[in-house]
Amino acid sequence: MDTPTGARALADTAALLADPTRAAICLALLDGRAWTAGELARRAGVAAPTATGHLNRLAGAGLLTEERQGRHRYLRLAGPAAAELVETLAQFADRDAPAPPARSLRTARQQGELARARTCYDHLAGALGVAVTDAMTTRGLLDHRNGLALTTAGADWLGATGITVRPGRRPAVRPCLDFTERRPHLAGAVGAALCRHAVDAGWVVPRPDSRAVRVTAAGREALRGLLGLEWSCD
C-alpha cells in the first residue's frame, strides 16, 4: 500500500472524536474537571454500556485519563495537548456558525453566570476572559499586530505579579474563540497560568457544579490594580 504510515495514525486519532457521543463527552470534559462515567453517559444521552465502550476507547488512546475511587470511575482530559486538540476541532467546526442570537432577557440566571465568567479547560472565558484579554492588550502586555503575542512588557508583568508559567511545548499565548462572546480570549501557557493564579489567590472561586466562576472582592481589587479593569458585580 502506498498509504504513508502517518496517515493511519492521524485517521485513528481523528476517529476518536468522529462520533457524536465521544465528541459530546470530550466537550463536557473541556471544563477541565473530572466527571464520572455515569454523568458523562447522561450528558451524552446514551446508556451506560455504550458510554463504557467509548470511555475505554478514549482512555486507551491517551486522550482521557481515569482514576477509580470506590465504585466510581472519574475521567478527565489527559492534558493541555488533549484539550487543545478538542478545542481546535470545535473551533474549526464552528468557524462559520451564525452570530449568536441577541441575548434574551429571559436567559436563565445560571446561563448568565456562565456567559459572564467561566473556565474553558484551564483558562478564563466568558465576558471576564475577553475583558482581561482586552485590558492586557490596552496595557501593552499583549500585542495583536503580528498575530497574538506576549510582549516583553507582558513577560515582565507576569514575573512582577508572581504568576509563574509552567514550562512546556505550548505557545505562550493563543487566541481561543469565546463561544458566548464570539471574540478571542487568552489561552495557551500564559492563559493557563493566569487562571491558576486567579484561583490560588482567591480572585475567582469556581462554582462546584458548573464551569462558571465568581469574581470575589479581592479579585475585583486585583483586576483594578493590576489591569485597570473595573469589573462590576451586577
Next chain:
Amino acid sequence: MDTPTGARALADTAALLADPTRAAICLALLDGRAWTAGELARRAGVAAPTATGHLNRLAGAGLLTEERQGRHRYLRLAGPAAAELVETLAQFADRDAPAPPARSLRTARQQGELARARTCYDHLAGALGVAVTDAMTTRGLLDHRNGLALTTAGADWLGATGITVRPGRRPAVRPCLDFTERRPHLAGAVGAALCRHAVDAGWVVPRPDSRAVRVTAAGREALRGLLGLEWSCD
C-alpha cells in the same frame, strides 16, 4: 436527545480526517501546494472514483478548495486554519512516536534535501527551520520562558527587515514539531510571513517537484547578516 448541538458538528469535522485515505490526502497537501485529483489518488493508493468521493467530501466541508483547469482538478488546503487542524491532529497522533532512527548514511539525496530545508504548509521546516528558530531565540527575538512568544524586539526586527505579517486570528508564533528534527520550529503568522518573505526575496527557492527548498547565495548572506546564522551548503 441530550447531545449538545456542537457535538454533532465536532464529530462531523473529525470524521473528515478519520479515514486513512482522506488523512493521507490532507497530509500530502500539507506542503501547501495544489495537487491534481489523480496525483492524490495515486499518493493515497486508491482508485480514481474513490478519490473523487473523498475529495468531494473534503471540499464540500470547506477543508479543501478546488480550482478546475481544463480536464484537471486542482486541490489545496483551504487556508491556515485547515492546515493547523491537520497539523494538530498529526502531532497528537505522533506525540509518543519512537525517536527517529539515527540518520543513515545511505539516506537518499532527495531525502537529505527534505531533511535539510523544506516547507511545512506555509512555514520553513527541516534543519533550516529549526536553525532559524534557534537563531531567533539566541538574538532575543523569540522567548521560550513562558512558552514560545515573540518579543518586542522580535516585532521590531520584523518591521526593520521588511517582513509584513498578514493580519488574522492566528497566534503570532506557534511551535510546530519538526518531523525530521524532532524539535519545534517556528509556525504561526510570523512563521508564515518569514517563509513568504524568504521566497519573495530569493533567499530560498522551492523545488518544483517536492516540498524541499534550496538556500541561495543571497539567502546565506541574509541569514548571516540578519540572524548571525552560518548556513553551510554541503
Next chain:
DNA sequence: GGGACGCTTCGGTCAGGACCGAAGCGTCCG
C-alpha cells in the same frame, strides 16, 4: 446481611460508508 447503586461484559441488531469496475463525459492533442 441485604439492597441500592455504579460500572462492566456479552450477545445480537442495524446503519453508514469505503471500495472498486464499468461506463460516460468533457478536454487536449496529433
Next chain:
DNA sequence: CGGACGCTTCGGTCCTGACCGAAGCGTCCC
C-alpha cells in the same frame, strides 16, 4: 476527427462500529 487522458457517476459488495437489554460484579450504606 479520432484517440488518449482525467475525472465523474452508477451500482453492487463488504466490513466496521454504534447501540441497547440483560445479566454479572464490586462497592457503599442502612
